[in-house]
Structure formats: structure tokens, C-alpha cells
Amino acid sequence: MLASSWISLLLIVALLLALSWVLLYLGKLNSAAANAPRLLVKTPDDPSCSPTKISVIIPAYNEADNIEACMLAVLESSDWSADWLDVWVVDDQSTDNTLAIAQNLQTTLANPCLQVIAGKPRPVGETWVGKNWACVQAVQQAKGEFLLFLDADVRLKPGAISTALEFVQRSQIDLLTCWPTLVCGCLAEWLAQPLIAGILAAGLDFAQINDSQSETVFAVGPFMLFRRTAYEQIGGHQAVGSQVVEDVELARLIKQKGLTLHCGLGHELGTLRMYPSGSALWEGWTKNWYLGSQRNLGLTLQTALLIFWICTLPWLSAIGLLIKGSLTGFTPLDGIAIALALASILLQYPIRRAIAQLSAIPPHYWWLTGLGGAFVTAIILGSIIKTETGWGWTWRGRSLKEARS
Structure with missing residues (x-):
């Protein structure tokens, strides 16, 4: 019983962190959406x-x-x-x-x-x-x-x-x-593309990118x-x-x-x-992700951890606690943990709404964010492994091993 209580307390701490990061992430996305420069078609085609x-x-x-x-x-x-x-x-x-x-x-x-x-x-x-x-x-x-x-x-x-x-x-x-405008078709795209767009948008400062005095770059x-x-x-x-x-x-x-x-x-x-397919998406993003971070291992691992913690951990916790409670009964600590998990899960919809403003991807399938977070985490980790080892590091069948140096 004591061990179970400690596990529940640790889970509550983890979910409090998840909720805090969800709120911080949502704030960054809303700020990026409000400040992102937009090109609007106004000029006659002349x-x-x-x-x-x-x-x-x-x-x-x-x-x-x-x-x-x-x-x-x-x-x-x-x-x-x-x-x-x-x-x-x-x-x-x-x-x-x-x-x-x-x-x-x-x-x-x-x-x-x-x-x-x-x-x-x-x-x-x-x-x-x-x-x-x-x-x-x-x-x-x-x-x-x-x-x-x-x-x-x-x-x-x-x-x-x-x-x-x-x-x-x-x-x-x-x-x-x-x-x-980013377009999604297959399920893999709906799972990964909005979350990847959100990571990029939250991590990039358009004002810094467009400031000629800043070293921040993106394209x-x-x-x-x-x-x-x-x-x-x-x-x-x-x-x-x-x-x-x-x-x-x-x-x-x-x-x-x-x-x-x-x-x-x-x-x-x-x-x-x-x-246009799950295999193409996996090949494309595992090709680019780690190199896009300038092979910054710490930053890349931190990104993988955060996306898993924000998107997937609340779903795993809620499902696991509900199964446990149905089998052995709920404790007060279980109730607190479930409430924290559900709060994070419900905030995933406004997160997808904010991402939609930046990517034009509608918030469809937002309730699969937990699965999407696990998929994107795997993409990020896979990119590290492919880039550092050259194993399976390809683009449309062409090996990229010669570009590792």
C-alpha cells in the first residue's frame, strides 16, 4: 500500500509538470499565432x-x-x-x-x-x-x-x-x-504534422528570424x-x-x-x-529533424521528452488509472491524478486550434494527440539514430550516408 501511494504521488507530480508545460506551450503557440507575419494576396496579377x-x-x-x-x-x-x-x-x-x-x-x-x-x-x-x-x-x-x-x-x-x-x-x-497551407490526407499525417508544426512554431521566433542582426535562422x-x-x-x-x-x-x-x-x-x-503516406512521412522527418537542430543532442532529446510528456503521458495516465480503478478501486490520490490528466487532455484541443492558425491544419482528430505524441517522439529518436549511424538514412531510396560528415 505504501509503495502504491508513493507511485501515485510521483504520478501526480509528473502530471502537474505536464499540465504546467501544456499551459506554457499553449501560451507560446498563441503568441506565435498573434505575431507571425502573413503574406496576403492583394496585388493584381500584373x-x-x-x-x-x-x-x-x-x-x-x-x-x-x-x-x-x-x-x-x-x-x-x-x-x-x-x-x-x-x-x-x-x-x-x-x-x-x-x-x-x-x-x-x-x-x-x-x-x-x-x-x-x-x-x-x-x-x-x-x-x-x-x-x-x-x-x-x-x-x-x-x-x-x-x-x-x-x-x-x-x-x-x-x-x-x-x-x-x-x-x-x-x-x-x-x-x-x-x-x-499544410494539407493532411492519411492518418499518419493527421497524427504527426500538426504536432510537428506546433513544435516548430513554438520554438521559432519570427521576429528574431527576420532580424538581420540576429543569428536565428529558419527556412x-x-x-x-x-x-x-x-x-x-x-x-x-x-x-x-x-x-x-x-x-x-x-x-x-x-x-x-x-x-x-x-x-x-x-x-x-x-x-x-x-x-502522402506514413512511410514517406517517417523517411522525410527522420531525414531532417536531427540535422535541423544542428545535431544538438541535448535539445533534440529534450524536445522528444517534452512532446511525449505533454501529448502522451496524460492519456497513458488517465487510461492506466481508469483500468486500475475498475479492477482494484480508486483512491483519493488516483482521483487527483485523473483530474490532472483530464485537464491536460482537454487543453489539447485549444492547442490544436492554435496550431491551426499557424499551419492551417484543422483540429481534426485532436483526440488522437496521445498517439500522435508517441509517433512524433519515435520520429525524433529515429532521426538521431539514423543520422549518427547512417542506418536506413535515405531519401526516396537514395542513401544519405555520404552526407554524415
């Missing part, structure tokens, strides 16, 4: 508003399911002529039908803005990972004074290009990067708009060819050169479905 040429570059590796819709969305987002816009699709030696689909669409549309490149093999003896080599090949041919790099899973909305370009020119920005790889002169000054993707998390490294170079970085929310500019 190139005369921003008299300069922009090149849209879409690197693609095994994107047969995405590439056509992405290309069409870019072309339909603007009616600019080839004098103002060129679109470059680079097939990065895909093993599926990506190149054939892109070439077929180019032939069908016969749009002078659109160019499709069959990418060359990566240079022998050099380390190139991710989309970096594909981007380098496109930039060599692109004509724009501004370079917009998009992932194939982005779908631009009408007015997106003119809005982003006008904002960059008006605000004298060298790199604009923003979060499109959203699927949407990065560079002033070409700035891109060339930092060495472009050539300078980060061996970097897995190349977007953050490019942003870091921008700040190191004294150039201006702006990061914000671009929900009106487009949508983004990052990973």
Missing part, C-alpha cells in the same frame, strides 16, 4: 506592378504523382508572358515516369514559359545530396532576376507569384521563405524566393551541395553575408502536402 523577370525552378526526383499538378498550378497562378516568367522543371535522374510526364505536358501546352530539363548525373567524386544538383542545373539556364524554388508537392494559388515578388521588392528582401525549403544577386553572392546551391537540410543552410549564408531574410506564413499563396 507584371507591370513588379517590372522584372522571375524564374520558377522545380527540382523533381520520383515525383510522378505530383509533377503535372505542380506545373499546372504554377502556370495557372499567373498569366504572365515569357517576358516576365520562365518555369524550369529539372528531372533529377528519376527512376519513375516523372520526366516523361513533364515532357508530355510541355508538348501538350506548348507554353513558351515552360522548360523541362533532363538532369545530368551527379559529378563523380563530389558529394551532392537532395535537390541541390538539380537546382544548380536549372539556375545555369534560368533568366530571371528573381529565383523562386518550389518543391513538386506545392500547389500555388492565383496571384501567388506577383504577391511574393511585390513584397520582396517593396521590402528590399533578399530571401523570402514561407509556409504554405521553408518548399517555397524560397531569392533575389538573384543575393543567391549568387552566397554561392547558391553549389555552396550547400553536401547539406541535407539545405534550406536552413542557405538562410544561414544569407544572414552571414549581411543580407535580408524574411520568413512568414503564406497560406494564401499555396498549399503543401509534404508526405
Whole structure:
């Protein structure tokens, strides 16, 4: 009986900590949602508003399911002529039908803005990972004074290009990067993506990121708009060819050169479905997470612990205590612990509402937050193991071991 009481007291302490962290986390999310800069589509889709040429570059590796819709969305987002816009699709030696689909669409549309490149093999003896080599090949041919790099899973909305370009020119920005609306489809996405978006939002300070005097950096790889002169000054993707998390490294170079970085929310500019399956989500986030923390083991483990404590521990405690009570009866200490667990669980809904303001992911399935927390914890721990050992560290089947150094 004494041992049982001690266990109950320890659980109460743990749940008090969980409730405290839940409240702190909710406060950080609400603050981030209130202060996050947002790009709103206001500008008419008229190139005369921003008299300069922009090149849209879409690197693609095994994107047969995405590439056509992405290309069409870019072309339909603007009616600019080839004098103002060129679109470059680079097939990065895909093993599926990506190149054939892109070439077929180019032939069908016969749009002078659109160019499709069959990418060359990566240079022998050099380390190139991710989309970096594909981007380098496109930039060599692109004509724009501004370079917009998009992932194939982005779908631009009408007015997106003119809005982003006008904002960059008006605000004298060298790199604009923003979060499109995040889209979830499968259950794994609903479990993990809102929580991951929440972790990033709570841990990042947009004001610091956008302060040229601060060393804080962040970037959203699927949407990065560079002033070409700035891109060339930092060495472009050539300078980060061996970097897995190349977007953050490019942003870091921008700040190191004294150039201006702006990061914000671009929900009106487009949508983004990052990973359409559980396996793709696992591969993608375990690829990026630990490197994104600059291999900071302490910070990464702390993040895993906090997300488990905030999201999963209350559910495990409530379910465990209810089962115990139904079998052996409830004690007063059990009642206190259950009340604390339920308080934390009920606060998970406003947490998801706050995350929705930052990611545009609706708070569906919020009642699976406990399961989602366990999944995200596993992703974070898996990322540490993969990155440090190279075991199973891949992206779309390509090994990343050579990028570990």
C-alpha cells in the first residue's frame, strides 16, 4: 500500500509538470499565432506592378504523382508572358515516369514559359545530396532576376507569384521563405504534422528570424524566393551541395553575408502536402529533424521528452488509472491524478486550434494527440539514430550516408 501511494504521488507530480508545460506551450503557440507575419494576396496579377523577370525552378526526383499538378498550378497562378516568367522543371535522374510526364505536358501546352530539363548525373567524386544538383542545373539556364524554388508537392494559388515578388521588392528582401497551407490526407499525417508544426512554431521566433542582426535562422525549403544577386553572392546551391537540410543552410549564408531574410506564413499563396503516406512521412522527418537542430543532442532529446510528456503521458495516465480503478478501486490520490490528466487532455484541443492558425491544419482528430505524441517522439529518436549511424538514412531510396560528415 505504501509503495502504491508513493507511485501515485510521483504520478501526480509528473502530471502537474505536464499540465504546467501544456499551459506554457499553449501560451507560446498563441503568441506565435498573434505575431507571425502573413503574406496576403492583394496585388493584381500584373507584371507591370513588379517590372522584372522571375524564374520558377522545380527540382523533381520520383515525383510522378505530383509533377503535372505542380506545373499546372504554377502556370495557372499567373498569366504572365515569357517576358516576365520562365518555369524550369529539372528531372533529377528519376527512376519513375516523372520526366516523361513533364515532357508530355510541355508538348501538350506548348507554353513558351515552360522548360523541362533532363538532369545530368551527379559529378563523380563530389558529394551532392537532395535537390541541390538539380537546382544548380536549372539556375545555369534560368533568366530571371528573381529565383523562386518550389518543391513538386506545392500547389500555388492565383496571384501567388506577383504577391511574393511585390513584397520582396517593396521590402528590399533578399530571401523570402514561407509556409504554405499544410494539407493532411492519411492518418499518419493527421497524427504527426500538426504536432510537428506546433513544435516548430513554438520554438521559432519570427521576429528574431527576420532580424538581420540576429543569428536565428529558419527556412521553408518548399517555397524560397531569392533575389538573384543575393543567391549568387552566397554561392547558391553549389555552396550547400553536401547539406541535407539545405534550406536552413542557405538562410544561414544569407544572414552571414549581411543580407535580408524574411520568413512568414503564406497560406494564401499555396498549399503543401509534404508526405502522402506514413512511410514517406517517417523517411522525410527522420531525414531532417536531427540535422535541423544542428545535431544538438541535448535539445533534440529534450524536445522528444517534452512532446511525449505533454501529448502522451496524460492519456497513458488517465487510461492506466481508469483500468486500475475498475479492477482494484480508486483512491483519493488516483482521483487527483485523473483530474490532472483530464485537464491536460482537454487543453489539447485549444492547442490544436492554435496550431491551426499557424499551419492551417484543422483540429481534426485532436483526440488522437496521445498517439500522435508517441509517433512524433519515435520520429525524433529515429532521426538521431539514423543520422549518427547512417542506418536506413535515405531519401526516396537514395542513401544519405555520404552526407554524415
